Amino acid sequence: MNQAPVAPAATLVIFGAMGDLAKRLLMPAIANLVRWNLLDPKTEILGVSYHDGDDETLRATLDDFIEGDEVWEKLRAHIHYFKGDFTQDETFQRLAGAIKGNAIFYLATAASFFGPVTQKLGAAGLLKEEDGFRRLVIEKPFGSDLASAQALNKTLLEQASEAQIYRIDHFLGKETVQNILVARFGNSIFEAVWNNRYVDHVEITAAEQVTVGTRGKFYDATGALRDMVPNHLLQLLALTAMEPPTSFEAEPIRSEKAKLIAAVHPADPADAVRGQYKGGKIGADKVAAYRETPDVSADSRTETYVALKLTVDTWRWSGVPFYLRTGKALSARDTEIVVHFKSAPTSLFKGTEVTKLPCNRFVLQIQPDEAISLDLAAKIPGPLVDVAPVSMTFAYADRFEMGHRTGYETLLYDVLTGDQILFQRADQIEGGWRAIQPLLDAWAKRGKPEPYKPGTAGPSGADALLARDGRQWHTLG
Template structure:
């Protein structure tokens, strides 16, 4: 099997490493749809640009649109300019490639179209020398998969020389029963090794790299178990809402759309046992065993360990129930968080947390592996009072890389520790264009490499985990909406993990932090120090964040929301909003709080404690100057820099 880390080579890589795809005629059902123009054609173009597409290759598209070959090519030529992912468009490559695209008009539900499709495929096979190899791509709704498989079989598309393979899109079923039914229909006339079930998340280089990271680096695999790992968190946050796809999404929801497939696939890669080889079935066997080990919940356990949410309106945007084509009383979840358990020797007792949602505070996909804390007893008698956890963070998107977080001694005579991190970024280490994720899928299917595709038993095992949640939610009322747009999600999600004495690890990035004027001009070292020191915090409407008279031990930065500053009579004298800072006076002066601050609405905050605050000020004089200015402008306080930077 080809090394999956080398499938999509970067420009300038050794040409002997990457072997072109195998010759074939690719028949796309649904060739006029969004999937084809946004992902499939740009992916084929990327393969051609990188020398990974066989010369003996042709595409036959079919859909209801009445187009000729030339009209189809003109349509694709217009669309590729919008959706290609390369830094520069290579007109020469496209001009050659587009001549390989052909088209047949007709409905795939009608038998008469198959005779013409078969004739055209035979003609193209002869013309381009594709050796009888046929790749069928079902870019249509899953309810048609069985019909297409039957029609291809009944009309003789499996006959002749060469291999015949089918790629099907998610969702593969909407529940366990429909997934089982779909598997029976697809496999009625085709073999499992001919069916390639796409999960485009597995086409992302950062997801594929989970395997390389685990099994190519001897320093980590010995720690990959319950003896050293405290918990694992999977986070898939989307800042966008349903974007006009309410009709589809209202019959899906985040559990079906994201968690049951993409997130369970990442979970299986990260937690599976070591396979005997990198052969496709060796890897997929271990993935199946892992998913079969995930505990199936009772209704009572679903209520205890799984949270659902639905976004409500903001001041300027509608809530989910006000979206187009959505039921005004919809119970469809746009957010889900869960605590899972893997019942095997390696992971017994290690909680696995998953969360995903739409209309959240940022876009980002991360996996956080949090290790058990080291014993602190050796630091007795030093300024170190508590040790933090080491974390390994896999950044999947939009930032792509791997980060290790640990503690280091700060410069100076005293034993003081500071959280620091080391980062590896794909963009820093490798040259290459941004891919759609479908390139490796098309490439691998042509070469018969099913490693990155789901097998029937994998799909069924994932649904066996998800089905009790689906059933419980269908049978119980939902208190929706329960979170505001652009926040971190419902309060119940924070409470879910807090019951275990843990918190969600929010991955803060520079672009998020720079929304506050206080940090906007910070240099990279300063920003790294702040990011590592900030503690995310959620406050809900009416919740007191600071009480007048309390000791001033930390300051706060508002990520999103509104904080009311109250006088002694409880009257609102000021409202702070996104990017504003409060609580800094108590930290600056070590005096008791001079005002009460209350959340007016659900608010996401960052908390910075006094010791970290002083350390960062010492290392960054410009930040100290900015903080002094805030104190002078807001409270007419003249704070000396020496008092700001004095160690505790």
């Protein structure tokens, strides 16, 4: 396996350094980059927060989240604390005096700070690239609807160029997600049948067993549709359905993804289902109803589950439905893409036990276990001609040393090296919101989510959505 080059040295400024994202995901990922000899020894981490503290305060808060070995001890000395209020110009003026050369500004903050912090970075001259690169990283949510996404993009692009902006989606840091492109375009046997002549339909699932938990305030204002569909699920759809790029470089790939998302026909409310989990059990664990979650309204209409049918208006995918679903408190944690191919005709098997042939399925398992499998039809041993589905599976952990990863390692390395392949462009963001805006509008005006039992696959309406097309969901887990 080829060793990636060491990333150039830079100052990584993390706004919200005392928050959960920085402690639980970002810093362990940075430690892994050090462990893999991918981080320049001169790289410095500057954590910005309004809390009282010093360098040792920040380092101590991270000790419980990172494996205490010589790698962590080496990195620990390069972590520094910068006390400052994100809303005050004085904070950014002091930052401008403290940072020279390459710098990355990571906004691990509430979304309400994305625009204001970017404006203050620009006003302080911190995004000028006169003595090194300056890059801006923001997490989702990228707006809450089409209008707010357009407004955020306008603010960002007034202060920085698109080449400086890294809109991060941690789903795209998963090895299997990145392997979608390799599987499709590196294996001619798949690309030849990756079209409406052979594909019957495609499923994209992001299911979680966990409930909303302590995130009631955020979730009740957001819901499953906003939280997952315009970013995570549509990015997976884009990678699955995009046309071949001219090269494996950032702009050709991002342009093809943007064109695919622009071709997604806006969702029809008649082809969508929303659900909300009731009280019950997941396994042996008792689960309170969503409306009983702290900071959630007792009459909340916020959905914790979404299923929808989308179509893509291109020659390749004309007539092929894409079924998307995501939800909380379900029977299994399962993120996957399932490509269902059309069944072969059974005329050859007249006079045998075969009445229906199982369709071939190509399954990309993204989490919890990263794997790829292909379902085929095989003859059952015995004197009769009968068939059953069999699966050929490749699991990443069986072939490669995976180690403990947070999913952010590749993304952070790409920010440092300036590779934007896995990051969303403004037109992709706005295209995603445009595709689901009809649902946001319709659900804001009428109706309530369908209740469903926790520990199941979701509301019955989701099954009915596929059943009316003569199809059914791939089993979770």
